[in-house]
Amino acid sequence: MRLAARQLSPVARWCLVVLAVTVCYFATGQIGIQWALVREQISPLWPAAGVALAAPMLLGPRFWPGIFLGALLTNIAIGPSLATVSMLSAGNVIGPMLAYAVMRRLGFRNQFDRLPDAVLLVTIGAIGGTAVSAGLGTGVLVLDGALGAGDFWPTALVWWTGDAIGVLTVAPLLLLTPRFRLPTRVSPARWAEAIALAIAGTGAALLASTAPAKLFVVFPVLVWAALRFRQAGALLCSLCVCTLTIFAAVRGHGPYGSYELVPRMLHVQGFDVTVGMTALVLSTIVLQRDRATAEITEAWLQITEMVDMIAPRQSLRSAMTQRKDD
Known part of the structure; x- marks a missing residue:
């Protein structure tokens, strides 16, 4: 091909x-x-x-x-x-x-x-x-x-x-x-957590679209997704929440039913932009933290290797100096 x-x-x-x-x-x-x-x-x-x-x-x-x-x-x-x-x-x-x-x-x-x-x-x-x-x-x-x-x-x-x-x-x-990349060697516990996150995300999105308004319930799920599944998990949760929210707004369900078209769209826009920004920003911050941790670990390994290489030479030099003094 x-x-x-x-x-x-x-x-x-x-x-x-x-x-x-x-x-x-x-x-x-x-x-x-x-x-x-x-x-x-x-x-x-x-x-x-x-x-x-x-x-x-x-x-x-x-x-x-x-x-x-x-x-x-x-x-x-x-x-x-x-x-x-x-x-x-x-x-x-x-x-x-x-x-x-x-x-x-x-x-x-x-x-x-x-x-x-x-x-x-x-x-x-x-x-x-x-x-x-x-x-x-x-x-x-x-x-x-x-x-x-x-x-x-x-x-x-x-x-x-x-x-x-x-x-x-x-x-x-x-x-x-x-x-x-397709996941390899994923533990059953990790699969179970992903399934639980999918169920919790869908449930939170459905609950947020009911009256009275419970929009805040989606944010703990977004935090969970960003911390455990990074950008892919957070963005998929954001897509699920935004889709179900818009479906409810179009149908006039839940907290959106009492609004006219323009206020309804402003309400949906504000909520979905907040959800999208939370998912994007938090997952990116977590990714930056992981990268910084990896760089620090790599630098520490390099320093350790250099110390291991220098230590025997330093010991030999100390021994030779001591012989000369004797």
Whole structure:
């Protein structure tokens, strides 16, 4: 398989990667459409936004046509017109590409193992870049007449919420895929803890979505996931919590049932951003602590080896000096 891939021309490889990005965006876009609140295409959870940001991070910015084609295929069936859909798709490219450029300029690394990387992903990727896409897309719909001018802010808010949560929950997991390795020699106790964490995370997310509000119950589970399963565990828990929270908000269940659309989205956005930031920041801090501990251990081993090498020579020198004195 690798040999065949190497034999492809650069243009053929570029086309295959663009096709793969298109398929990924379209597939995750179809998931987001299932929760659409405005015009059957603007959803409070848009996982495709995470794909759109992670694609240039992992593959490079030259594969941006995959994002555009994926957005075009996602929206073309629900309109309103080909020209409008093309401009919407362009907005879906401009936001993540702008966020990518700014994050790279500020030193973001794909290893995603430093606290500044987590902060940049939240502030620039999940909040800044998605605001650009939401503002451009909603403005295009208003100019086309598909939305009234009075619907601009509610629609833009739902759009921004969906893209931001999609980036917070999906993009970090995609950035971790190059480091993913199948676990080997995992003890039964470790498997039992992972299963218990999955059950506790799902249960806490369901409990948080019931009335009266019990949103705080998810945070001990996030702490558990970050301390014991690092970024992968914390991010998967965050994805579960955000998904179930948005499902409850869309259906008007639990603590969200008494709110209108805009306050409801603000409530969900605030909670899910807090959950995502907690998972990202805490798991990254734990990863930094592990790396610092490993570096200290490695330095201690090197010092010990040097002492072991120096000690015999020093003893021999002391013995020779003592003979001369005698």
